[in-house]
Amino acid sequence: GAGVSQSPSNKVTEKGKDVELRCDPISxxxxxxxxxxxxGQGLEFLIYFQGNSAPDKxxxxxxxxxxxxxxGSVSTLTIQRTQQEDSAVYLCASSLEGARTEAFFGQGxxxxxx
Amino acid sequence: GQNIDQPTEMTATxxxxxxxxxxxxxxxxNGLFWYQQxxxxxxxxxxxxxxxxxxxxxxxxxxxSRSKGYSYLLLKELQMKDSxxxxxxxxxxxxxxxxxxxxxxxxx
Numbered sequence: 365g366a367g368v369s370q371s372p373s374n375k376v377t378e379k380g381k382d383v384e385l386r387c388d389p390i391s392x393x394x395x396x397x398x399x400x401x402x403x404g405q406g407l408e409f410l411i412y413f414q415g416n417s418a419p420d421k422x423x424x425x426x427x428x429x430x431x432x433x434x435x436g437s438v439s440t441l442t443i444q445r446t447q448q449e450d451s452a453v454y455l456c457a458s459s460l461e462g463a464r465t466e467a468f469f470g471q472g473x474x475x476x477x478x
Numbered sequence: 479g480q481n482i483d484q485p486t487e488m489t490a491t492x493x494x495x496x497x498x499x500x501x502x503x504x505x506x507x508n509g510l511f512w513y514q515q516x517x518x519x520x521x522x523x524x525x526x527x528x529x530x531x532x533x534x535x536x537x538x539x540x541x542x543s544r545s546k547g548y549s550y551l552l553l554k555e556l557q558m559k560d561s562x563x564x565x566x567x568x569x570x571x572x573x574x575x576x577x578x579x580x581x582x583x584x585x586x
Binding site: 395397399405406407409412414419420455457462463464466467468469470471472 | 508509511519520521522523526528565569570571572573574575576577578579
């Protein structure tokens, strides 16, 4: 596609429910990143994919968080048993070859856990 | 660690020049990006430095000193629309580590 697309743009969920966030990267981009940003805070690294592999999962905050990428394209970030502290904007970015190339960001998914 | 340090806030006058400094951990370094983020929007790419020196792109320039673990972003002829957060981003082997950003306010 023309840019990185994320869905949904907004999600309100009840505490304890599971949510799934989707990212469609730019076609041909091999690298894909997930970050989250709490209000007024910096970007917190969650996970990086090169193709379908995730060489760095160090940023996932807990085992309630998981992510996968299929076909070297679409990625989903799943949060199980959501907690209020999970409320944030979840940003996805893709780049052509990895950390040395420009990353393009989607508009994010604003997650609110009530 | 991969600590990235940059000032939290800066204020400058329309038409002036402002320099935003950034220091970072040098181990495993593979380049330094600057991104701009307007409130409520996603970050957008401004510049990338992998070699020492100054890269100029219109009103924006970025400088890198790898031995010192230091970079700066220079904004000239400031405009009101330049009010935003400026993020210093360190590229590692594959991870991009973002600083907390410098919130720049441009005043008339």
